[in-house]
Amino acid sequence: MSDIDTLTELFMRFPGIGPRQAKRFVFFLLRQDAGYRNALTRAITDVVSNIKRCEQCLRFAPLHAQKPICNLCADSSREKNLLMVVEKDTDIDQIEKSDSYNGQYFVLGGTLSLTGKKGFIREKELFSHFKKQDSFAEIILALSATPDGEYTTDYLQTKFKEDEHVKEASVTILGRGLSTGSELEYADADTLTQALKNRA
Numbered sequence: 481m482s483d484i485d486t487l488t489e490l491f492m493r494f495p496g497i498g499p500r501q502a503k504r505f506v507f508f509l510l511r512q513d514a515g516y517r518n519a520l521t522r523a524i525t526d527v528v529s530n531i532k533r534c535e536q537c538l539r540f541a542p543l544h545a546q547k548p549i550c551n552l553c554a555d556s557s558r559e560k561n562l563l564m565v566v567e568k569d570t571d572i573d574q575i576e577k578s579d580s581y582n583g584q585y586f587v588l589g590g591t592l593s594l595t596g597k598k599g600f601i602r603e604k605e606l607f608s609h610f611k612k613q614d615s616f617a618e619i620i621l622a623l624s625a626t627p628d629g630e631y632t633t634d635y636l637q638t639k640f641k642e643d644e645h646v647k648e649a650s651v652t653i654l655g656r657g658l659s660t661g662s663e664l665e666y667a668d669a670d671t672l673t674q675a676l677k678n679r680a
């Protein structure tokens with residue numbers, strides 16, 4: 481396989497990238513000057529070696545120098561007994577930008593699927609997180625307002641009631657200020673603040 485084919489195949493693994501786009505990326509790179517190409521190579525190496533998964537919330541972030549956790553999990557000024565469960569890392573960025581939440585996070589990694597396509601959630605990790613942490617007073621399920629998101633929310637609510645570590649916690653859902661079918665990562669700060677206020 482030629483070098484061009486190898487790189488094309490690697491780009492094709494990116495979400496939403498087909499063979500034609502992947503090849504366009506390769507030729508774009510070839511046309512750039514050495515400054516850009518070196519910066520890109522360095523940035524990839526740096527991200528891969530400096531960004532790790534936080535052992536607590538499971539998001540990707542630069543980790544604390546002494547502990548394998550991220551800055552949010554290490555921040556002692558954040559409320560310890562409040563947990564928000566989100567689908568993806570980028571949802572945390574959105575919530576943080578809205579400046580309306582000061583608790584802990586857990587990244588579920590996806591949703592279960594109603595439609596037969598492959599669903600995925602870090603269920604085992606979530607429940608072992610409950611076992612390790614002091615009990616949470618409230619767990620906010622902040623999943624997408626999509627059929628799969630709502631299905632996953634229902635599923636987890638049932639599971640929480642059966643779990644000795646969280647069955648006493650109050651479980652809330654982000655207010656439906658979020659429009660139906662919407663994913664958290666596309667919601668603006670005001671909508672998120674409102675949805676958080678209206679959680680029930």
Ligand SMILES: [Zn+2]
Pocket residue numbers: 534535536537538539549550551552553554
């Ligand atoms: Zn963390």
